[in-house]
Amino acid sequence: MAKPTPLSGFPELLPEQRFVEQQVADTLRHTFELHGFAGIETRAVEPMDQLLRKGETSKEVYVLRRLQEDSAEGHAGIGLHFDLTVPFARYVVENAGKLEFPFRRYQIQKAWRGERPQEGRYREFTQADIDVVMKDELPFHFDVEVARVMAEALSGLPLPPLRLRVNNRKLIEGFYRGIGAADPQAVITIIDKLDKLPEEQVAALLVSDAGLSDEQAAQCLQLATITSTDTSFVERVRALGVQHELLDTGLQELSAVIDGCAAVRSDRFEVEASLSLARGLDYYTGTVFEIYMVGFEFLKSVGGGGRYDALASDGRSTYPGVGISFGISRTLVPLMSRGLLAADRKVPSAVLVALVDEEGRADSDAIATALRARGIPCEVAVSAQKFGKQIRYAERRGIPYVWFTGADGGHEVKDIRSGEQVAADPATWTPPNDDLRPQVLIKETEQ
Amino acid sequence: MAKPTPLSGFPELLPEQRFVEQQVADTLRHTFELHGFAGIETRAVEPMDQLLRKGETSKEVYVLRRLQEDSAEGHAGIGLHFDLTVPFARYVVENAGKLEFPFRRYQIQKAWRGERPQEGRYREFTQADIDVVMKDELPFHFDVEVARVMAEALSGLPLPPLRLRVNNRKLIEGFYRGIGAADPQAVITIIDKLDKLPEEQVAALLVSDAGLSDEQAAQCLQLATITSTDTSFVERVRALGVQHELLDTGLQELSAVIDGCAAVRSDRFEVEASLSLARGLDYYTGTVFEIYMVGFEFLKSVGGGGRYDALASDGRSTYPGVGISFGISRTLVPLMSRGLLAADRKVPSAVLVALVDEEGRADSDAIATALRARGIPCEVAVSAQKFGKQIRYAERRGIPYVWFTGADGGHEVKDIRSGEQVAADPATWTPPNDDLRPQVLIKETEQ
Numbered sequence: 001m002a003k004p005t006p007l008s009g010f011p012e013l014l015p016e017q018r019f020v021e022q023q024v025a026d027t028l029r030h031t032f033e034l035h036g037f038a039g040i041e042t043r044a045v046e047p048m049d050q051l052l053r054k055g056e057t058s059k060e061v062y063v064l065r066r067l068q069e070d071s072a073e074g075h076a077g078i079g080l081h082f083d084l085t086v087p088f089a090r091y092v093v094e095n096a097g098k099l100e101f102p103f104r105r106y107q108i109q110k111a112w113r114g115e116r117p118q119e120g121r122y123r124e125f126t127q128a129d130i131d132v133v134m135k136d137e138l139p140f141h142f143d144v145e146v147a148r149v150m151a152e153a154l155s156g157l158p159l160p161p162l163r164l165r166v167n168n169r170k171l172i173e174g175f176y177r178g179i180g181a182a183d184p185q186a187v188i189t190i191i192d193k194l195d196k197l198p199e200e201q202v203a204a205l206l207v208s209d210a211g212l213s214d215e216q217a218a219q220c221l222q223l224a225t226i227t228s229t230d231t232s233f234v235e236r237v238r239a240l241g242v243q244h245e246l247l248d249t250g251l252q253e254l255s256a257v258i259d260g261c262a263a264v265r266s267d268r269f270e271v272e273a274s275l276s277l278a279r280g281l282d283y284y285t286g287t288v289f290e291i292y293m294v295g296f297e298f299l300k301s302v303g304g305g306g307r308y309d310a311l312a313s314d315g316r317s318t319y320p321g322v323g324i325s326f327g328i329s330r331t332l333v334p335l336m337s338r339g340l341l342a343a344d345r346k347v348p349s350a351v352l353v354a355l356v357d358e359e360g361r362a363d364s365d366a367i368a369t370a371l372r373a374r375g376i377p378c379e380v381a382v383s384a385q386k387f388g389k390q391i392r393y394a395e396r397r398g399i400p401y402v403w404f405t406g407a408d409g410g411h412e413v414k415d416i417r418s419g420e421q422v423a424a425d426p427a428t429w430t431p432p433n434d435d436l437r438p439q440v441l442i443k444e445t446e447q
Numbered sequence: 448m449a450k451p452t453p454l455s456g457f458p459e460l461l462p463e464q465r466f467v468e469q470q471v472a473d474t475l476r477h478t479f480e481l482h483g484f485a486g487i488e489t490r491a492v493e494p495m496d497q498l499l500r501k502g503e504t505s506k507e508v509y510v511l512r513r514l515q516e517d518s519a520e521g522h523a524g525i526g527l528h529f530d531l532t533v534p535f536a537r538y539v540v541e542n543a544g545k546l547e548f549p550f551r552r553y554q555i556q557k558a559w560r561g562e563r564p565q566e567g568r569y570r571e572f573t574q575a576d577i578d579v580v581m582k583d584e585l586p587f588h589f590d591v592e593v594a595r596v597m598a599e600a601l602s603g604l605p606l607p608p609l610r611l612r613v614n615n616r617k618l619i620e621g622f623y624r625g626i627g628a629a630d631p632q633a634v635i636t637i638i639d640k641l642d643k644l645p646e647e648q649v650a651a652l653l654v655s656d657a658g659l660s661d662e663q664a665a666q667c668l669q670l671a672t673i674t675s676t677d678t679s680f681v682e683r684v685r686a687l688g689v690q691h692e693l694l695d696t697g698l699q700e701l702s703a704v705i706d707g708c709a710a711v712r713s714d715r716f717e718v719e720a721s722l723s724l725a726r727g728l729d730y731y732t733g734t735v736f737e738i739y740m741v742g743f744e745f746l747k748s749v750g751g752g753g754r755y756d757a758l759a760s761d762g763r764s765t766y767p768g769v770g771i772s773f774g775i776s777r778t779l780v781p782l783m784s785r786g787l788l789a790a791d792r793k794v795p796s797a798v799l800v801a802l803v804d805e806e807g808r809a810d811s812d813a814i815a816t817a818l819r820a821r822g823i824p825c826e827v828a829v830s831a832q833k834f835g836k837q838i839r840y841a842e843r844r845g846i847p848y849v850w851f852t853g854a855d856g857g858h859e860v861k862d863i864r865s866g867e868q869v870a871a872d873p874a875t876w877t878p879p880n881d882d883l884r885p886q887v888l889i890k891e892t893e894q
Contacts, residue, residue: 382581
């Protein structure tokens with residue numbers, strides 16, 4: 001075959017990069033499971049009518065057909081899912097009788113969108129979602145729980161600092177109602193543009209499209225400037241002098257989420273009440289989230305979510321939920337393509353067992369077996385080249401140790417980074433824990 | 448939405464089933480990595496011309512198009528991969544300059560085929576592949592290695608006994624040449640039908656289609672009856688009195704693979720030289736493998752592979768390889784749909800921390816945090832129902848322990864299976880190891 005070229009929008013990773021992605025998924029999964037979230041996978045495809053329920057995404061859907069498909073077969077059509085929420089909603093309704101509610105689930109899977117590829121936006125991408133759904137009613141404390149679980153999971157990742165921005169729809173809607181806005185949803189939609197348009201333009205839109213007075217528009221923009229990493233935002237909102245019952249509820253809820261994440265906060269992980277955050281989608285009804293990677297704000301949000309009072313409904317029951325999605329490809333691929341993130345070796349092996357001659361292969365295999373029995377990944381040299389060549393073989397792959405057997409049957413292991421070589425017994429020798437598996441190396445960028 | 452119905456051929460798992468699938472994948476991966484195999488994933492799609500290189504599979508390919516695609520965009524067309532070998536070959540050639548050879552890789556991913564769904568054959572399925580490829584030349588000892596690694600990985604799975612059948616193309620081709628067959632490949636293709644057609648019919652085909660005499664056909668069928676779980680097959684082949692250099696090489700190679708797997712053999716895992724095994728695909732050049740699940744032979748093989756002397760070629764170099772693929776969906780889904788395989792709980796939680804009243808939620812959260820800090824998955828009760836109801840909540844999910852805080856602030860933990868309740872400290876109490884994570888339950892079938 002001629003040398004193939006990459007497909008734009010379908011990033012693939014080298015082994016030393018895939019190791020990082022795998023470790024990120026493992027870390028997330030470990031935290032999710034510690035909190036009682038069960039993992040599921042849904043099929044990659046959904047019926048087209050499910051995928052097209054939200055009209056705005058229709059242009060991005062990949063439609064499937066079998067190459068030899070007889071159109072008489074009458075397939076209504078299936079397509080690849082473009083997120084993990086639509087399939088999850090369908091899975092919940094389909095299996096409602098077999099699931100226990102509240103249903104805490106995580107899902108780490110690929111999704112596909114046919115949109116124009118650009119950095120951070122791919123046609124194939126992996127994301128990690130957590131959601132809690134219940135039947136009919138979902139207590140508010142789950143909003144705090146999903147925020148805390150995702151914050152805890154993300155704060156353990158080998159990434160630049162992340163920022164979880166939180167707001168509450170009730171808070172902003174109550175505020176807009178409190179100042180007399182006739183159509184709060186219109187205000188939300190316009191405020192959501194603050195990260196794309198200059199403030200004056202947003203103010204003009206609030207007047208022209210949401211029917212606000214100049215003063216009302218100014219009040220909305222004042223609210224949007226408020227951010228805090230603790231609950232001091234409450235006082236600042238109160239200082240604006242607006243009264244509404246829904247605003248009170250929203251302030252309480254947002255405070256509870258911010259307080260609930262206090263233990264996770266660090267210089268690697270920020271949690272911030274951010275009152276400009278609106279998230280345009282109209283199915284959010286309370287808490288809303290967005291995740292940003294510090295220094296990579298040009299990627300826009302790398303995750304988000306919120307509370308929705310009807311994820312799904314089957315006529316008899318509705319299933320309210322709250323969840324957050326984190327974009328694994330969206331964060332990792334830009335870091336990797338800049339050379340900022342990779343594992344320190346290309347293979348899992350911690351040890352290369354050298355080969356004296358081909359007749360000695362069984363002996364080298366036995367050493368490798370003894371090491372593996374104690375959880376030490378290793379491989380045996382391909383051929384009985386000169387030891388210098390075998391050491392260079394290990395070097396090229398980043399394997400830290402080479403194991404030698406002397407003519408007298410004695411064993412020695414060499415740390416090829418330091419050159420130190422010591423006598424060792426395959427039944428007991430163990431490398432330092434940090435050498436057992438590849439380590440993730442991240443270069444911090446100048447900011 | 449109306450209650451959705453499953454899509455035929457796209458099996459989905461409940462959380463207690465998905466846990467088993469995840470554990471199977473983890474076990475495989477752990478063994479693969481111990482042996483120095485690096486994990487990769489390839490994109491789900493390949494250009495159609497890659498997918499159609501083997502004509503026979505063309506009818507099974509799912510072709511993709513974007514819903515709003517302008518045909519003027521000039522996409523040559525992409526489709527979903529139908530195995531992990533075609534994408535791997537493409538990945539190797541595309542990244543040859545960045546990979547180190549021998550390249551040992553494992554790949555655990557989904558693939559899609561539009562074939563008619565039946566038990567064990569799905570339109571979406573997960574498989575686990577290992578392969579070793581080199582540039583230009585691949586020493587034979589890698590055949591032994593991949594057999595041993597896959598055998599070791601499979602023998603650790605919570606499944607009915609598995610059987611790895613091994614044969615060697617050189618052995619049978621040498622034998623056929625030795626008896627004077629003019630077209631050994633035609634003989635191989637017909638012998639490959641032995642698991643579908645009665646022996647007499649295969650004999651007739653050998654005469655009519657491969658040009659053998661009745662006596663030659665009888666010799667081929669005699670060879671095909673030979674099986675052994677040790678190297679005694681060599682003597683039985685020699686007793687047939689056929690001489691050919693290629694036969695000698697094949698006997699040596701097959702013996703080496705059978706010997707190399709000796710340490711893995713158990714009553715849960717058989718390795719068998721099976722001289723009827725041919726595998727129809729004409730790219731195999733030496734060792735060939737198939738995997739069967741004992742008691743589920745009607746599924747046919749649940750995995751297979753072999754040595755190919757040209758997995759891929761970029762004009763300058765060829766990349767010979769040897770590999771085995773194991774069908775995860777193909778083995779697990781039939782067991783699960785029969786109710787033979789599931790985890791013993793629906794959630795990862797080992798402990799439900801009970802709630803006295805809503806004001807006590809922060810205290811219950813603190814207990815949960817202390818348990819999680821020591822790796823114990825747990826969840827806090829949804830609401831302060833009567834303790835009997837909270838215990839039933841745990842029971843329905845299979846959570847083995849419920850944690851209570853007394854009015855005096857004392858802690859007790861109840862094993863709800865035995866009813867035993869003991870005083871416990873959240874900073875030190877640990878459940879038995881077997882209770883920490885869900886356990887896989889497998890019912891053996893009558894055979």
